[in-house]
Amino acid sequence: MKPGFRHFNIKLNLLFCLLLLYVFSSAQEEKTVRDLNLWTEVKLEKKIVKGLYLSAGQHLRLFKDFTQVDDYITELELEYKINKNFTLGAAGRYTKNRHYDDIVENDYRYDFYLGYDGKLSPKTKLYYRFKYQKEFYGSGVFDPHLHYYETTFRNRIKIGWELNDNHRFYSSAEIFRLSKKSREPFFDKYRIFIGDDILTGFGEFDLAAGLDHELNTKNPCTCFILKVVYKISL
Template identity: 55%
Template sequence: MNPKLLFFKLNQTFITILLLFIGLNASGQENKVVSDLGLWTEIKLEKKFLKDFRFNVSQHLRLKNNITDFDNYISELGLIYNINKNFAIGVNGRYTRNKKYSGLVENNYRYDLDFRYERKLSERLKLFYRLRYQKEFYGSGVFYEEVNYYESEVRNRIKLRWKLNEIHRFYGSGEIFRLTKKLREPFFDSYRLWVGDDIISTIGGIDLAFGLEHQLNSENPYTFFIFKIKYEIEL
């Protein structure tokens, strides 16, 4: 398919979803709003060392309320070890300055443990799988036992990426979240879907995507539509 035609069709799809979202949001103004539109931005620096290790540092800024209000500011450090060409393990640490819809601001801390697998299915198509365990401490609870409130999640993500040419690599992914919290049995909390384009340029990698996150096991499930812009530089 012609790259320009494919890009045009993707734009049409995004606009249709956006118009649908606006209609749903408007209809819920008199009651509880159960959908929102946000923007996630990220700048990531990565450095390879000792052949099989990669260290990275990232800064995120996320907006909500139809991209008009601050949501999260995130600082993140990560380390990945490539076991071989197919398998890798990783660990991340994250600080989040989180503003809730109520206006309350929290300082949260999280760590992640990752298991990763990737494999070429054809000359152009590649499969990625990631299993992640994460534990997040809310309201600085990691430092003070009396407010030690935390949640943990197990996340399974599958991603398919199709290489159009040396510049564009289109992808789609799906991820399911299983949440564990105090006084409740583990349950499937939400899922997240993405479609996007990993762009290789002379100034670094650019990831442009549109996605949604939908809440599960709730009487009034919440849906968050997301535009994502990520810029990555390999040092």
């Protein structure tokens, strides 16, 4: 079997397994909401000084089986690479968010994160990220006494494998722990992705398929996600 066909077959099998997991997890509860989502982003990144990077991203997300716009997201991010293993970052974003009941609101979020990456082997890397985020719903005023907000702690583990100079396959798993006024902190959802970072002469593409599944709720939503990200380094 040719190497190219073998790697394509591996990716096809992984995608098939992911689809089976989606169907299985969705069938576990009679009232589970199932949906297909498309997440797209165009991202511009600029090196400010050594180790410090500024990026701007514009997201468009579709839901209800790709038939309606879910979110318009504008995001600014500042990232500093402390050394070859550790990274610090901060970001802010605005989201025009449409809910399943078609109510539209303006949401604002800021977050801080600490990242780690290290080699497991010459071609395999381990990534870990802890992120703290706070999101305010329906208002542009960051006042917790006047407006509804939620705080989330996110832990993500990612394994990357370098096939060659152009393709870097990866799988990731992330758990979300949510804190809000109405209840004690709880695990809100998990998210998994299988993807390929593709390096080209005109930018970098991140193509992935994933699952986002809600936890500890009466009618959980399970979303199968197709993700397409295009990044340009200026």
